[in-house]
Amino acid sequence: MKFILVSASRRRIEYLKGFGFIFEVKKVRLNEVIVEGNAVSTAIKNAYxxxxxxxxxxxxxxxxxxxxxxxxxxxxxxxxxxxxENLEMLHMLKGKAHRVITGIACLKKDFIMIDYETSIVEFRSDIEEDFFLRYVQTGEGLDKAGGYAVQGLASAFINKITGPVDNVIGIPVLKIYKIINAICEV
Known part of the structure; x- marks a missing residue:
């Protein structure tokens, strides 16, 4: 089941290759859209x-x-x-639970499949300013939604994750697998 992955994310590409997916990569420049008050619609619209x-x-x-x-x-x-802005985001997340939503859109001929995955991440409340500053200086969070990479150094910020961890990384692999299988049958 070969497909085209529209992504500039190295971690998405490496993760999917690790599971044996066969795909070509297309990189696009896109001004991402925010649908105010609706994170699910925002993720789905940008994926589409x-x-x-x-x-x-x-x-x-x-x-x-x-x-x-x-x-x-x-x-x-x-x-x-x-x-x-990265530091500001981390302060917003400190000591709180937040939702991580990944929208997925798959198109083939005239068929469209759209879905999303949600996980809840709870940040620790005892993170000191200097620790956030050290993290921000690494640059790790600059190309990540919410300004952190759960699979990297920011794992130290996490108190609890409910739902798929791979979704927090931005690659809900089981959901992607099901969508690609379904659309390949069309």
Whole structure:
């Protein structure tokens, strides 16, 4: 089951290859959209826009787009634009539970499959400012929704995860597998 993955994320590419998926990678530049007050719609819309951007060039293969966002206190967090914004995001998450939503869109010919995965992540409340500053200086969180990478150094911030951990990484692999299998049967 070969497909096209629309992503610039090295971790998504490596993770999916690790599971033996066969795919081509298309990178696109997309101004991500925020649907105010609706994190699920935001993740799905951006995933769909990514998939659409590559669909015309390969209409016979399934094209998969994904987008991950973080929602805390009703605010939707994408990727921080700089270190200052990264630090602000981490402060918003400190001591709180937040949702991590990954939208998935798969297109093949005239068929569209859209789904999403949700996980709840609880940050520790005892993280000191200096620790956040050290993390931000690594740059690890700059290209991650919510400004942190659960699979990296930011694992120290996590108190608890409810739901798929791979979704927090931005790759809900079982959901992706099911969607690709279903659309390949079309």
């Amino acid at each position: 826009l990514k998939a659409c951007s590559a669909h015309k060039s390969a209409p016979l293969l399934p094209v998969v787009g994904m987008d991950t966002v973080v929602e805390v206190d009703g605010k939707i967090l994408g990727k921080p634009k700089n270190r200052k």
